[in-house]
Amino acid sequence: MITLQPRKPFKLPVIANCINPTIFQDKTCIEIESLTVWEGNKQKALSDLFRIEETEPKGTTITIDGDLTHVRQIGRGMANGEIVINGNVGMHLGEEMKGGRVTVHGNAGSWAGSMMKGGMIEIHGNVGDYLAAPYRGSTEGMHGGCIIVHGSTGNEAGAHMKRGLIKILGNAGQFAGFRMRDGTICIQKDCAGRVGACMTGGKIIVAGFADSVLPTFTIDSVKPKVKVGETDVVQGPFYVFLGDLAEGGSGKLYVSKEKNPHLSHYEKFL
Numbered sequence: 001m002i003t004l005q006p007r008k009p010f011k012l013p014v015i016a017n018c019i020n021p022t023i024f025q026d027k028t029c030i031e032i033e034s035l036t037v038w039e040g041n042k043q044k045a046l047s048d049l050f051r052i053e054e055t056e057p058k059g060t061t062i063t064i065d066g067d068l069t070h071v072r073q074i075g076r077g078m079a080n081g082e083i084v085i086n087g088n089v090g091m092h093l094g095e096e097m098k099g100g101r102v103t104v105h106g107n108a109g110s111w112a113g114s115m116m117k118g119g120m121i122e123i124h125g126n127v128g129d130y131l132a133a134p135y136r137g138s139t140e141g142m143h144g145g146c147i148i149v150h151g152s153t154g155n156e157a158g159a160h161m162k163r164g165l166i167k168i169l170g171n172a173g174q175f176a177g178f179r180m181r182d183g184t185i186c187i188q189k190d191c192a193g194r195v196g197a198c199m200t201g202g203k204i205i206v207a208g209f210a211d212s213v214l215p216t217f218t219i220d221s222v223k224p225k226v227k228v229g230e231t232d233v234v235q236g237p238f239y240v241f242l243g244d245l246a247e248g249g250s251g252k253l254y255v256s257k258e259k260n261p262h263l264s265h266y267e268k269f270l
Contacts, residue, residue: 001061002032004050010070012040013090014049017073021060021081021100029054060100069109075102078119091128094121097145110154111135116164117143122150129154129173132166142166142183146229155192158185161202165229177204180251186228196241200249207234210255210263217243217253219266226254239263 002024015038024032032054033047046052050064060081068074068089075083079098084105091109094102097116103124110128113121114135131153132142141160152170159178166185174192177185180199189208196204197214205226220240225233238254255263 001055001063002029003053003055004062004064005053006066006068007049007051009067010039010049012070014039014071015073016046016049016071017076017095018046019062019064019071019074019083020076020078021062021083022077022079024062025060025081072109075100078102088125094119097121107151113142113145113147115140115142116145116147118145120146120148122148124150126151126170127153127157129156130159131157131168132161132164133157133159133178139179141180152189158183158204161185167228171208177202177251180204184228186234196244196251196253198247198249199244199251199253200247201251203252203254205234205238205254207256207259209259213241213253213255213263213266214244216246217241218245219269220252221270222257222267223254239266241266 018035035046063084065086067087072090073092075094077096078100081100083102086105088106089108091111093108093112095114097119099119102121105124107125108123108127111130112127113132127149133156134140139160142164143162144164146165148167150169153172155173156175156178158166161180161183164183169188171189172187172191175194177196177199180202182202184203186205191206191210193211220242223238225235237257241253243249
């Protein structure tokens with residue numbers, strides 16, 4: 001196991017995509033210390049910014065203790081191993097991740113899990129905007145894997161999602177599941193407006209209050225419960241809406257009936 005600890009509070013952005021079990025694998029501690037990072041516009045060795053300690057037994061686990069709010073791209077493209085962060089972490093955590101596991105005991109910045117293809121990310125705090133979403137101009141969203149957020153998320157969680165599972169145990173911002181094509185997003189609490197905008201496939205579950213349902217969705221039925229992933233079930237009842245019809249979509253939006261009495265007028269269309 002490798003343990004990292006910041007040598008100082010970071011004030012400038014730090015690009016540290018080398019903090020990655022796949023990159024650390026089979027390297028000596030000296031080789032790990034010499035990996036390069038960027039602090040602002042200056043390139044430095046990893047050991048210039050972090051104290052690095054190797055402990056037995058050797059493995060592919062990286063533990064980081066401290067405030068990493070300004071540290072970006074940790075775990076970018078990782079394919080195996082585990083990263084445990086005890087503190088807050090910056091943007092692009094686990095970007096394009098292919099496998100392994102990342103656990104954050106704190107908050108994470110925007111674009112966490114951006115375009116991830118596999119593996120698991122679990123965040124025990126809140127997350128910024130664009131959870132699992134691609135960069136602006138790209139349509140390659142989350143392709144697989146699982147993200148669990150114990151807190152709340154910002155806007156556009158799961159945008160352009162193709163496959164995979166996102167569980168948000170708190171609230172979600174606007175445009176959750178924007179242009180989603182497949183996969184599942186489960187929001188345990190409340191969701192701001194425009195949920196599922198332009199979606200063409202997949203499943204979104206809102207177990208709390210939803211500001212509104214877009215007029216380009218049509219009500220299909222009322223279901224007593226909905227399946228999430230392979231084994232989990234969320235008890236309803238849920239209104240089931242289909243859409244986004246403006247995109248020729250066939251996605252399913254499940255909205256809690258009990259928490260959304262303002263949607264009861266849709267029942268006359270069943």
